[in-house]
Amino acid sequence: RLEKVSHKPLAGKKVVVTAGGTIERIDPVRFITNDSSGKMGFAVARAAQQLGADVVIIAGNTQASPPPGIAITHVESAIDMFEAVSALWEDTDILVKAAAVADYRPKERAAQKMKKSGDTMTLELVKNIDILETLGHKKSSQFLIGFAAETDNLEKYAMDKLRRKNCDLLIGNDVTAMGAGFGSDTNVVHIYDTNGLALSLPVLSKEEVGLRILECAVDRIAGSSE
Numbered sequence: 001r002l003e004k005v006s007h008k009p010l011a012g013k014k015v016v017v018t019a020g021g022t023i024e025r026i027d028p029v030r031f032i033t034n035d036s037s038g039k040m041g042f043a044v045a046r047a048a049q050q051l052g053a054d055v056v057i058i059a060g061n062t063q064a065s066p067p068p069g070i071a072i073t074h075v076e077s078a079i080d081m082f083e084a085v086s087a088l089w090e091d092t093d094i095l096v097k098a099a100a101v102a103d104y105r106p107k108e109r110a111a112q113k114m115k116k117s118g119d120t121m122t123l124e125l126v127k128n129i130d131i132l133e134t135l136g137h138k139k140s141s142q143f144l145i146g147f148a149a150e151t152d153n154l155e156k157y158a159m160d161k162l163r164r165k166n167c168d169l170l171i172g173n174d175v176t177a178m179g180a181g182f183g184s185d186t187n188v189v190h191i192y193d194t195n196g197l198a199l200s201l202p203v204l205s206k207e208e209v210g211l212r213i214l215e216c217a218v219d220r221i222a223g224s225s226e
């Protein structure tokens with residue numbers, strides 16, 4: 001299907017895609033991260049390129065190889081990702097927040113490798129900035145696409161996040177569904193907009209999911225400028 005894309009509805013548009021998981025350092029050799037593979041973000045980036053966009057990827061920790069021919073900035077922590085996305089914000093037409101941003105980071109980052117001592121150890125964590133929510137409340141012409149992977153109450157959590165973060169689309173995926181979730185080459189998503197559920201897609205390749213998400217965005221951007 002991707003090969004067949006010949007229309008370029010995103011020509012002249014700048015699409016910024018975040019992918020992968022953030023890394024939150026404990027000390028120079030240890031960190032906290034999550035299972036995000038980066039595949040969904042990379043697939044959206046490829047789809048955006050197929051649709052003619054000028055694409056930039058901001059990638060955290062990923063298992064997948066980044067798509068060739070697309071500009072990529074590697075970042076580590078949520079704070080680094082926020083700075084990288086913020087630097088592009090003024091010129092961004094569509095922001096796709098497929099990254100799994102760590103909700104918390106270690107309160108202290110030890111400058112030297114920590115030594116073991118007692119039989120238990122407690123790591124104090126502090127909340128990270130919510131990148132999407134912060135930018136959602138600053139948005140002017142930008143179109144914001146958030147993601148939510150849930151194990152239960154998908155519609156409720158997806159709509160709560162869409163509203164709280166002032167997103168235009170929220171891509172919900174039930175990680176318990178067959179063919180969905182971390183590391184997989186396929187995904188099963190439900191696309192929500194400000195009115196509620198807009199589209200439920202069957203099991204599709206992440207490439208195809210990326211294309212369908214961007215087509216939804218294109219429809220809405222076109223509609224709002226008429």
Ligand code: CTP
Nearest residue numbers: 097098099101128129130131132146147148149
């Ligand atoms: N997100 C973000 N910054 C954060 C946390 C999340 O930009 N610090 C973005 C993610 O990239 C994703 C969306 O917000 O696009 C939803 O992420 P999710 O983890 O599902 O939402 P949270 O608000 O963190 O809620 P919770 O983890 O409690 O479900």
Ligand code: CA
Nearest residue numbers: 100101102103
């Ligand atoms: Ca979270």
